[in-house]
Amino acid sequence: MSLEEIRFEALGSDCHLLTVRLPAARLRRAQGWVLSMHQRLSRFLPDSELSRLNAAAGRWSGVSDELELLLRAALEAYESSGGLVHAGVLHSVLATGYTRSLVEGPTAGGGPPPPPPALPDMLQVAPGRARLRLGTGVDLGGLAKGWLADRLASELGANCLVNLGGDLFALGAGPDGRGWPVGVAGATLMLREQGAATSGTWRRSWRTPGRGGRLVHHLIDPRSGRPAASDLTEVSVVSESATAAEVHAKAALLLGSAEAPRYLRPRALAWSLS
Amino acid sequence: MLVRELGLKAGAAALTLAAAAAAALYVSTHVRSRAAPLQPAVVTVSPAVTTGEAAPITSTYVS
Numbered sequence: 251m252s253l254e255e256i257r258f259e260a261l262g263s264d265c266h267l268l269t270v271r272l273p274a275a276r277l278r279r280a281q282g283w284v285l286s287m288h289q290r291l292s293r294f295l296p297d298s299e300l301s302r303l304n305a306a307a308g309r310w311s312g313v314s315d316e317l318e319l320l321l322r323a324a325l326e327a328y329e330s331s332g333g334l335v336h337a338g339v340l341h342s343v344l345a346t347g348y349t350r351s352l353v354e355g356p357t358a359g360g361g362p363p364p365p366p367p368a369l370p371d372m373l374q375v376a377p378g379r380a381r382l383r384l385g386t387g388v389d390l391g392g393l394a395k396g397w398l399a400d401r402l403a404s405e406l407g408a409n410c411l412v413n414l415g416g417d418l419f420a421l422g423a424g425p426d427g428r429g430w431p432v433g434v435a436g437a438t439l440m441l442r443e444q445g446a447a448t449s450g451t452w453r454r455s456w457r458t459p460g461r462g463g464r465l466v467h468h469l470i471d472p473r474s475g476r477p478a479a480s481d482l483t484e485v486s487v488v489s490e491s492a493t494a495a496e497v498h499a500k501a502a503l504l505l506g507s508a509e510a511p512r513y514l515r516p517r518a519l520a521w522s523l524s
Numbered sequence: 525m526l527v528r529e530l531g532l533k534a535g536a537a538a539l540t541l542a543a544a545a546a547a548a549l550y551v552s553t554h555v556r557s558r559a560a561p562l563q564p565a566v567v568t569v570s571p572a573v574t575t576g577e578a579a580p581i582t583s584t585y586v587s
Contacts, residue, residue, distance in 0.1 A: 263587040395587075415587035424581075431576045433583030437567040438576040450586030484565070486584055488573055495584075511568075520573045524565035 253425045256281055260288045261395055262351060263415025267402075270409040270425055280402055284414065287316065291394050293340065294351055300390060304340065308384030310376075316401075320390055321375045323397050323493060328369040330494075331501040336472035338366045338373060340387030346477060347458070348468050358459065359466070365475035391468075392417060396447055396496035403492075411441075412492075419445040419492040435486045435522035444519060445492030449499035450484035451477070471504050480506045488520035 255268040256277040265284060267277050290299040303311050313321070324337035347359035366372065372383040382388065395417035403412045409422030411430045420430035420441035429440030439446075449469070457463040471478040485503040489495040498517050502510035507523055514521045569575060 266582050268581065392587075411582060413582045413584075416583070416585040417587075418582065418584055428576070429574065430582075431578045431580045433580030435565045435567050437569075438578060438580045439567070439569065440574045440576040444573065446584040448584045448586050453586040484586055486565075486567075514568075518570075520567060520569040522565040522567040 258285075260284045261292075261398075261415050263395070265415065266411075266413040267406070268411040268413075268425075268430075269406055270422070272407055272410070276406065280406055280412075283402065283405075284398065287394075287398055290314070290317070291320070291390055293389050300388070303380060303382065304387040307382040307386055310379045310381045312378060313375075313380045318375060318378065318380065320394060320397055321373060321380050321388070324388065324390065324393055325369060325373065325375065327393055327493070327497040331497050333368065333472060334501040334504045335393070335497045336366060336369055336470075337388045337390055337393060338369050338382075338386055339470040339472055339475070340389040341385075342366065342470045342472075342475045343389055343468060346466050346468065346470075348454070362476050366472055392447070392449065392496050392500065393493065396445065396492035396494075399492040400445065414492075417445070417447040417492045417496050434488060434520065435484075435524070437522075439488060439520060441488065444488055444490065445495045446486065446488045447492055447495035447499045448484060448486040449496070449503045451480070451503070452483045469500070469503065478504050480504055482507055482510065482523055484524045485510065486522045487514065487518045489518050 252271055254272055254274050254277055257266050258281050267280055292298045293300055295301060299314060299317050327335040341363045345360045345362050347356035349357045372386040374381045395414040399412045399414045399417050399419045403410055403419040403421045411420045412418060424430040429442040431438050432441045432446055434446055451467040451469050454468040457465055467477050469478045480503055482503050485499045487495045487499040489498055498514060502514050505513055510523055
């Protein structure tokens, strides 16, 4: 069958879209949609919709359908992960020095803020609007990639694979009818109506300035408000959606190798810990 | 003749060792992340997922 694909950079990552029997123009439109969502959801762009929401903390702010749904997904992720996947750790992330794209390099960090309040206590979402508690902020990070991958796959037709920076969703029977062959921690898994994601601490990590600087990374443990001190450095998960895979991979990484299998067994379809 | 052969062997061995040392020095000073996993992890797969032999068309990865 005719396999069409397109690769591009967005969301601070490499993106890869594949479809069977779909005009290339549809893929280019899909690329345009991902790029437009990047403009709206990036915390590094001061004029993005997300940055405006964060800047308006303390009062209600109008939000688009997409941001409203994504914020609701963040609240669901918080609940389903027992509070481990917490979109409201923006100030903790900023305190590590991760204030801009790491291509530009980290900045000097500040003292770690106290752990954030429970997400439902700091984020309210209503039809067409949202409100953050004063002094708090959200970073949708990997959750946005998973959610966008799920949403785009549902728009792209019955046989496609959307991979946004490693968060992916495979829909349909794939190019030869046996599913989409996806690499997961060195193995090939044939995915069909399934999502996969990988969470890790090692890629977005850096050393604090000065002699003997500490190695810090971007993955915040909401229980401490500091970079996670997990004994795991990378977790890959296959689940029923890219969003679910992203949530479970991050939660498992934060739990560490002793507790992660018990957490993943009832939730994930496949996983690897390292 | 024997001396020349030994010289060639010694030279080849020295060249190999020098190349190995240079390569070791290079990789130890160009590590992208010292915390990166050194080898692929074992994948636990439920019956809902099938494994394949084909090369993956794309992959999940840390980004």
